[in-house]
Amino acid sequence: MRNLFEDFAYRYMNYDNQFLKTFLHLFTKPELVIGSYINGTRKKYVNVISYFTIALTIFGLQLFIMNLFFKDALDLTAFNKEMALNMKDPEDFAKNQEQIQSIIGNYQSLIYIITVPITAFITWLVFYITNTRTYNYTEHIVINLYYSSQVIIVTALATLLLMVFGLDFFTISFIFSFLSFIYLGYIFKKTYDLKIGETILKTILFIVFYGLMLLFIIIAIVIVTLVLIKGFGIEF
Numbered sequence: 001m002r003n004l005f006e007d008f009a010y011r012y013m014n015y016d017n018q019f020l021k022t023f024l025h026l027f028t029k030p031e032l033v034i035g036s037y038i039n040g041t042r043k044k045y046v047n048v049i050s051y052f053t054i055a056l057t058i059f060g061l062q063l064f065i066m067n068l069f070f071k072d073a074l075d076l077t078a079f080n081k082e083m084a085l086n087m088k089d090p091e092d093f094a095k096n097q098e099q100i101q102s103i104i105g106n107y108q109s110l111i112y113i114i115t116v117p118i119t120a121f122i123t124w125l126v127f128y129i130t131n132t133r134t135y136n137y138t139e140h141i142v143i144n145l146y147y148s149s150q151v152i153i154v155t156a157l158a159t160l161l162l163m164v165f166g167l168d169f170f171t172i173s174f175i176f177s178f179l180s181f182i183y184l185g186y187i188f189k190k191t192y193d194l195k196i197g198e199t200i201l202k203t204i205l206f207i208v209f210y211g212l213m214l215l216f217i218i219i220a221i222v223i224v225t226l227v228l229i230k231g232f233g234i235e236f
Contacts, residue, residue: 019054022046026150031190034146038139048145052116055149055156056109062156066163112148120144122209123188126202132192147187151180181207 022045025033033045046054124140127133135143155176162172185203188194194202 018044018046022051023150023153026146029190030146030187031193034143034187034191037146038135038142048142048149052145052149055152056112058156059109059112059152062160065160066169112152116144116148117141118213119148119210122206122213125209126205127192130198130202130205132194132198132202134192143187143191147184151176151183155180
């Protein structure tokens with residue numbers, strides 16, 4: 001057991017190990033992490049697929065711990081009932097909301113995976129229409145995989161820590177969603193060597209396009225889920 005712990009500590013807690021170096025440098029030198037992978041130098045940092053896999057594993061661990069110790073924090077029953085008050089059929093609406101939220105929760109990791117190529121297209125489009133075309137679409141997938149992985153890891157760990165101190169889960173989620181856009185702007189600035197004005201413009205464009213994409217996905221998920229529930233009587 002001691003040898004197992006020492007091996008874990010060496011691999012993941014030692015400053016010289018790839019994971020810790022990748023994690024730290026994605027804050028301090030993201031252009032080096034991303035650029036080295038794109039340019040084919042892949043020994044210094046964790047490769048992008050492995051890092052994304054680690055992030056999803058940590059996210060899964062977060063969900064497991066939250067369901068074990070903070071289950072009430074994820075209960076949206078009261079919120080759904082309040083939302084349903086102005087609906088024609090409150091009970092049916094509340095039930096459908098719970099089923100939709102359950103589906104989203106159960107397949108969150110899959111949603112992360114599906115979202116990456118979509119957000120990569122948005123970042124590529126933002127830089128394409130602003131005539132900054134250093135990286136192609138495939139390279140934007142790399143950028144978004146590293147970015148998403150870092151956000152997932154930090155959010156998962158910080159959420160558990162802050163919930164221990166009594167902070168509300170949804171407040172934490174809102175704060176880190178806001179911070180994630182700031183971090184994305186930072187990634188833009190470092191990887192493209194942008195000026196502050198260019199960074200702000202491209203980040204705002206991304207938020208606009210991302211918001212439209214998110215709205216479309218939410219509407220699609222709601223419609224498909226309602227069709228499955230009502231049309232085929234499927235229970236989730």
